[in-house]
């Protein structure tokens with residue numbers, strides 16, 4: 001498979017995040033991706049490519065998923081943060097005030113201009129540091145996802161967008177969960193725009209892909225499926241429940257399969273089969289897999305118990321679906337094992353696709 005690699009990913013290196021009243025070191029680190037690259041050097045799976053970023057094409061693709069106001073905010077956010085106070089250059093931007101959505105509580109359309117308020121308008125947690133290089137890295141990552149989509153449109157069987165920051169928590173005009181631009185949604189939309197009539201997104205990250213669900217919630221042309229830790233107890237808490245089946249024209253085109261903390265590969269595989277039954281009925285022409293590896297037993301911020309060899313089986317099973325498949329790199333924070341687990345899944349896919 002072709003692997004589109006974002007060499008600018010390390011421009012985004014969050015220092016700290018807020019976790020339950022404390023500032024703790026950021027989990028979403030550049031070394032995550034470096035471990036995948038190192039494992040790919042040991043077990044090569046295909047060409048490693050770096051897509052060129054064409055400004056106009058990229059901007060048009062970003063606007064298919066994210067709002068213009070949000071993109072403008074992200075692009076200028078660091079400069080606005082430092083303009084508040086020159087000392088801010090020494091620390092990452094994190095929001096500390098939010099307009100809750102209760103009726104009459106706060107005006108969602110308030111014409112506020114203060115950067116602290118705008119940060120709260122576009123973020124849903126205080127765990128996602130926005131840094132000097134966030135826009136550079138996220139934008140180059142989006143270009144990888146779009147290049148991977150082009151590879152499938154050109155007839156490729158599989159492609160991997162190896163990029164960070166991750167994307168599946170990012171919505172139309174907000175960031176959170178370490179995500180800024182929704183790479184999986186950008187890829188799915190690019191596949192639609194390139195002529196695929198029906199695209200399925202199967203999110204296997206430990207955390208519900210809330211951003212992707214929201215982006216396609218009222219659409220029947222993109223089926224969103226997600227296996228994840230039950231939001232009753234797991235991040236992102238406010239979305240990802242089983243009764244969210246889509247709305248309007250999208251009614252019936254979203255399926256959430258939340259699983260209790262502590263679930264192992266057997267329960268996870270059963271949920272996968274339910275998702276794949278839904279996928280078969282949909283008649284997808286291409287598949288996008290937001291590939292989180294934080295279902296691993298050793299993950300420091302998650303609660304499933306999948307083991308390294310399980311990722312090989314997952315890859316083989318996904319290959320047997322028989323669809324052109326695009327993987328985006330999402331979560332996974334057991335940094336030392338992350339490279340092995342990611343390459344296991346992709347190698348399993350290659351083995352399954354070849355058999």
Ligand SMILES: [Zn+2]
Nearest residue numbers: 205206207331
């Ligand atoms: Zn995750």
